[in-house]
Amino acid sequence: MTWVIARTELLQYWRDGRVLTVLAIVLLLSAAATVTGWNAVSTMERERAAAVGMDREIWNNQGDKNPHTAAHFSRYAFQPTFDLAIFDPGLTNHVGNAIWLEAHYRDPAALRPVEDAVEIQRIAEMSPVWVLQVFAPLLAIVLLFGAVAGERESGTLRQLMASGLRPAAFLMGKAASALVLLAALVLVVMAGSLILVRSDAISPLPDAFFRSSGLVALYIAYVAIFVFLALGVSALSSRSRTALLALAGLWIVTTVLGPRLGADVAGAISPAPSAPEFASRVEKESSDPFWGSADEAVARRQKVMDDLLAEYGVETTAELPINYDGYLLQASEEYANDVFDSLYDELWGGHERQRDITRVFAAISPRIAVQNISMALAGTDLFAYRHFADSAEQFRRRFVLLLNEEMIVHGGADGYAYVSGNDFWEQNPDFEYVPPGIREIVPNLRADAGIVLAWLGLAFSVAAVAVRRGLVGETAA
Amino acid sequence: MLEARELSKSFGEVRALRRLNLRIGPGEAMCLLGANGAGKTTTINLFLGFLEPTSGSARVNGRDVRRNPLESRKRLAYIPEQVALYPSLTGLENLKFLAELAGRRDSGEEELRGWLERAGLEPAAATRRVAGYSKGMRQKIGIAAALARRATAFLLDEPLSGLDPAAAWEFTRILRRLRLDGAAILLATHDIFRAMDLGTTIGIMKAGRLVAELDPKSVSSAELERIYLDHMKGAGREAA
Numbered sequence: 191m192t193w194v195i196a197r198t199e200l201l202q203y204w205r206d207g208r209v210l211t212v213l214a215i216v217l218l219l220s221a222a223a224t225v226t227g228w229n230a231v232s233t234m235e236r237e238r239a240a241a242v243g244m245d246r247e248i249w250n251n252q253g254d255k256n257p258h259t260a261a262h263f264s265r266y267a268f269q270p271t272f273d274l275a276i277f278d279p280g281l282t283n284h285v286g287n288a289i290w291l292e293a294h295y296r297d298p299a300a301l302r303p304v305e306d307a308v309e310i311q312r313i314a315e316m317s318p319v320w321v322l323q324v325f326a327p328l329l330a331i332v333l334l335f336g337a338v339a340g341e342r343e344s345g346t347l348r349q350l351m352a353s354g355l356r357p358a359a360f361l362m363g364k365a366a367s368a369l370v371l372l373a374a375l376v377l378v379v380m381a382g383s384l385i386l387v388r389s390d391a392i393s394p395l396p397d398a399f400f401r402s403s404g405l406v407a408l409y410i411a412y413v414a415i416f417v418f419l420a421l422g423v424s425a426l427s428s429r430s431r432t433a434l435l436a437l438a439g440l441w442i443v444t445t446v447l448g449p450r451l452g453a454d455v456a457g458a459i460s461p462a463p464s465a466p467e468f469a470s471r472v473e474k475e476s477s478d479p480f481w482g483s484a485d486e487a488v489a490r491r492q493k494v495m496d497d498l499l500a501e502y503g504v505e506t507t508a509e510l511p512i513n514y515d516g517y518l519l520q521a522s523e524e525y526a527n528d529v530f531d532s533l534y535d536e537l538w539g540g541h542e543r544q545r546d547i548t549r550v551f552a553a554i555s556p557r558i559a560v561q562n563i564s565m566a567l568a569g570t571d572l573f574a575y576r577h578f579a580d581s582a583e584q585f586r587r588r589f590v591l592l593l594n595e596e597m598i599v600h601g602g603a604d605g606y607a608y609v610s611g612n613d614f615w616e617q618n619p620d621f622e623y624v625p626p627g628i629r630e631i632v633p634n635l636r637a638d639a640g641i642v643l644a645w646l647g648l649a650f651s652v653a654a655v656a657v658r659r660g661l662v663g664e665t666a667a
Numbered sequence: 668m669l670e671a672r673e674l675s676k677s678f679g680e681v682r683a684l685r686r687l688n689l690r691i692g693p694g695e696a697m698c699l700l701g702a703n704g705a706g707k708t709t710t711i712n713l714f715l716g717f718l719e720p721t722s723g724s725a726r727v728n729g730r731d732v733r734r735n736p737l738e739s740r741k742r743l744a745y746i747p748e749q750v751a752l753y754p755s756l757t758g759l760e761n762l763k764f765l766a767e768l769a770g771r772r773d774s775g776e777e778e779l780r781g782w783l784e785r786a787g788l789e790p791a792a793a794t795r796r797v798a799g800y801s802k803g804m805r806q807k808i809g810i811a812a813a814l815a816r817r818a819t820a821f822l823l824d825e826p827l828s829g830l831d832p833a834a835a836w837e838f839t840r841i842l843r844r845l846r847l848d849g850a851a852i853l854l855a856t857h858d859i860f861r862a863m864d865l866g867t868t869i870g871i872m873k874a875g876r877l878v879a880e881l882d883p884k885s886v887s888s889a890e891l892e893r894i895y896l897d898h899m900k901g902a903g904r905e906a907a
Contacts, residue, residue, distance in 0.1 A: 194767040198753070198760075205755040345751030352715050352745035353768050353816070354737050 191356065195363025196370065203333065203371060212332045213371070220321045220379045227276040227317050228386040234271045234287065235392055241288070242268055242620070250616045254609040257593040257601075258519050261293035265589070267582035267621040272395040272569050277383040277405065278319040280570025289579060291586040291621070293593070294477065294522065296530040318379045319564055322409050323557050324445050326372055327416040331437040333368045334420035336430035338660050343430060351661060361657045365417050372413040380406055397628035401567045404628075408567070411646055412560045416441075418649035425653070425660030448555020452548035460543045472533055476526035494521045513601030513608065520594040527587060534583075541572055552641045559641035566631050566638075573634055577626050585621045592618065668692050669714060669820050669851050673723035676709050676875075683709040685875045686723065691868075693819065696842070696852035698862035700895055701872035707855035709875070711822045714853065715745055727820050741769075744813030748825040750805040754798035758788060761797055762811050769816035779815070786811035787841055803834035810841055821845065823854040827861055839864050859895060863888050871898050 203209045245266050252263060269287040290297040341347035350360065380402060387394070395401055420437055427433035463471070479487055495507065498517060507514035545562070552558040565571035601608035669691040676684040684706045691697045699707045712718040713725045716736035725732045727739040752761045759779055766774050766782075783793050786807040797805065806826055813821060823842070827835045839861050846852055846865070856862055862869055863883045869891060871879040878898055881891065 191768060194764065194772070198756070198764045201760065202753060202755050345747065345749060346753065348717075349745065349747070349751055350768070351717070352740060352743070353765065353812075354740035355768060356737065 191359040192362040192366060195360060196366035199364060199367030200370065203367065209333060212329055213375070216321060216325045216329055216375065217378065219316070219325060220318055220375075221382065223316045223318045223321050224276065224379065224382045224386060227279060227383070228390065230279070230283075231271050231273075231276050231392055232390050234282075235390075238268045238270060238287065241266065246620060249618065250612055252612070252615060254611050256606055256608055257596040257610050257614075258293060258516065258606070260610070260615070261590050261593045264290055264292035265621070267291055267578075267585060267623070269575075269578045269582075270393055270623060270625075272625065273384070273387040273392050273398060274395055274401060274405070274568035275570050276318070276387060276392070277380060278564045278568035278570055279317050280565035280568055281572060281575055282570045285575045289582045291582065291589060293519070293590045294526055296472065296476075296526075296534065296583055296586070318383055319409075319561075319568075322376060322379060323412070323560060323564075326375060326409070326413045327441055327445055329375070330368055330372060330413055330416035331420050331434070331441055333371065334364065334417060335424055335434040335437050337364045337368075337421050338425040338657060339427045339430040339433045340424070342428075342660070347661065355661075357658045357661045358654075360661065361421060361653060364421055365414075365653070368417045368420075369410070369414060372417065373410050376406055376409040376413065380409075395569045395625055400628045401569070404567045405564060408560060408563050408642070411642055412556065415556050415642075415645045415649045416444075418646075418653035422649065422652035422656040425656035444555045445557050448551050449548075449558050449561065452551030452555065452558055453544075455551070456544040456547035459547055460540060462537070462540045462544070468533075468537065472530065475533065476529040479529075480522045480525045490525070491518065494518060508603065512598045513603075513605060515605040516594050516597030516601050520591065520598065523587070523590055523594065530583070534579075538572075538576055545572065549637065549641070552638070552645075556642060556645040559638040559645075562638040563635050563642065566635055569625055573631070574625065577630075578623060581623055582621060589618070589621075668726075668728055669697075669822075669853050670726040671710070671713075671723065672726070674710070674713060674720055674725055675722045676713060676718055677721045683875050684713070684720075687877055689870065689877065689880075691820075691851040691853055693849045693851055694846055695867045696846045696850075696854060696865050697868045697870055698854045698856055698866035699870045699872055699877075700856065700859065700862060702899055704874075705872040706875040707872055708824055710872075711745075711824050711853065711855060714822055715743070716740065742817060742819045744809075744816065744818035744821045746806065746809040746813070746821070746823045746826050748828055749802065750809035750826075752797045752800070752805055752808055755796060757794050757796055758783065758800065758804070758808050759793045761808055762815060765808075765812035766815035769812075771815050774815065779811075782811040782814045783807070785814055785841075787837055801834075803830050803838065806830070806834075806838055807841075810838075810845075813845075819850060821850055821852040821854075823852065823856075825855055825857065827856055827858050835861060859892050860888055863891060871895055873898050 245268075249263075249265055252260060255263065267289045269289075271282060271287065275282050336343075338347065341350070384402065419440060420433075423436050423440065424430070424433040427436060478484070480490055481487060495514070495518070498510065498514070499505065499507070502510055504510060510517075548558060549562070562571065566573060596610055596614065597608055600610075669689070671687045671689045674684060674687040675682070687706075687710060689697060699710065701707050709718065713720055714727060714732060716725075716732040716739060719733060727743050730739040732739045752758075753764070756764070759776065762779050762783060763774065766779065780790065780793060784790065788804060788807040788811065792800070792804060797808065800808075809826075821842070827838060830838060835858070842852060842854070842865050846867070852865070854862070854865065866883050869879075869881040869883050869886075870877050871881075871894070879894065881894070883891070886894070
């Protein structure tokens, strides 16, 4: 009976010009968003490949130079943009994709919108997921606002009940017809992104199949929430026009106001430091306590020297078999690294607090939880960015150590006068980024997945109770 | 078969139906006459299971409607004053949907067309969208759906109102044929002449009571009209 109802509904959708018009608009928007996203990602990848090559060439040909001076000459770590960023660009366009790697400093420059990582999520951009997150619920509403109220108004509901129709079959038939259409929309949008990716040299994320499947399942669950909410509201409304107005209000709250309100409140409760403020703090706290003129800094440097002299059993740095300047530079690196870890943990923690506060608003907007899962699966969320930034930082530390060791081991008494040449630079490794696999991501999704499932359960329960009441109420009318 | 035993229904203080007893066997048709609010539609709603009786029972084909609402609707056809259909579907598609809901999923187009023909719908109309159908054509889809579900009991709630005389005559003819084929029919109507034409029993309802049961063979239309009007005197006051 469920399939009979679903098939008849689909036939009516097919013949309903309004449904086809809205569907066509959503598909056109999706197509435009997909092509725009593909173009943006392709351009970013082309530019990145060119920049990586240029960075390597400049590094290789920098000429004779002290290794530590070269460490200040610096290199870049460029974040690759992966295939699923076409589908969900997430924070890609806001966090930047290049980190400057230099000695003594963990570059925060790429974290431009340091003021508020959640804040930047508010900026609406046309992307396939934006179309799905905002317009797919609208399509569900257009399909179903009259599902019960309209049948009640036309009198068909009473006749269906008289023919022995069960409320459960009616609910599932109506839901199935809308879900078939909306699931097809999700698949078409997803397939559009993947087909474009295959036609271009954009790297796939690890576990791309599982990620893509997860995204399809996520968005089907998301539209199912609105399908059941629309059915519930339609069943509770005496007229289809009343249902449409109520659902339009619900759509505004759940897809537009909820996420904005959440981000605003998170920013107000847990403000992040401004970029200049954070950069200044990083520099001051990592440098002054080691290189400054305060007694504490002088004592710290003295201890480094004393420990080293004792280790080698000599009286002066001139007697050391290694270059002391290089050793001291590396010691300062190691001191600064602890400071960077602490400050960046604090910064990431602030962003995570904001995300947690925003997540509270998922109680009125399932889109917030869906956004979080979607960005995570597409590898464009804060976790993905942090993973890249931390990988780049680990590379920076290894790279600076490599350069400092060149000076320590081979510098001898030359100190800063010691120079290396292009033959050394050419041997230095490149930064090669390996993004996290699906196993690393899944634990981060639990809270948001729980919220989506809770919304789905709630929406289904509301629909089941409302349809049952609506149908029984109809028979008593 | 349709059977009411001491069937009563009250809405708060208002007693819409009082201790109704009736029995309509196969091949019988009872036509209920009465003013608005006399209890005709309440009786039909109780047989459909849309209302719970305050006391007594309604039975369809031997099944208590209250205890087995879904089972009792299986071989029951309901045709309201305005048969509601899906306007973007054709008559054939509406019928296919209603037939499939009744469990007739194996019905081919030929069989569906056969039912429409028996219900009196022009073959050319079957493939037109019902948005352009007249009321009489919609009633025929309702009849065809009843045939498709092999209904043995029919509940008709003022299906003749608004039909032109020719359509009303044709509709009554179809119902008479159904009755002769063994259907049990309960028809609520204001049309005395059609009631005489179709019914094997004429019931007159007043203020929730079945106040008279007549054999249409034993009275003329004029006598029935006089009896009906005599009963209706003061009906408005009593119903209030």
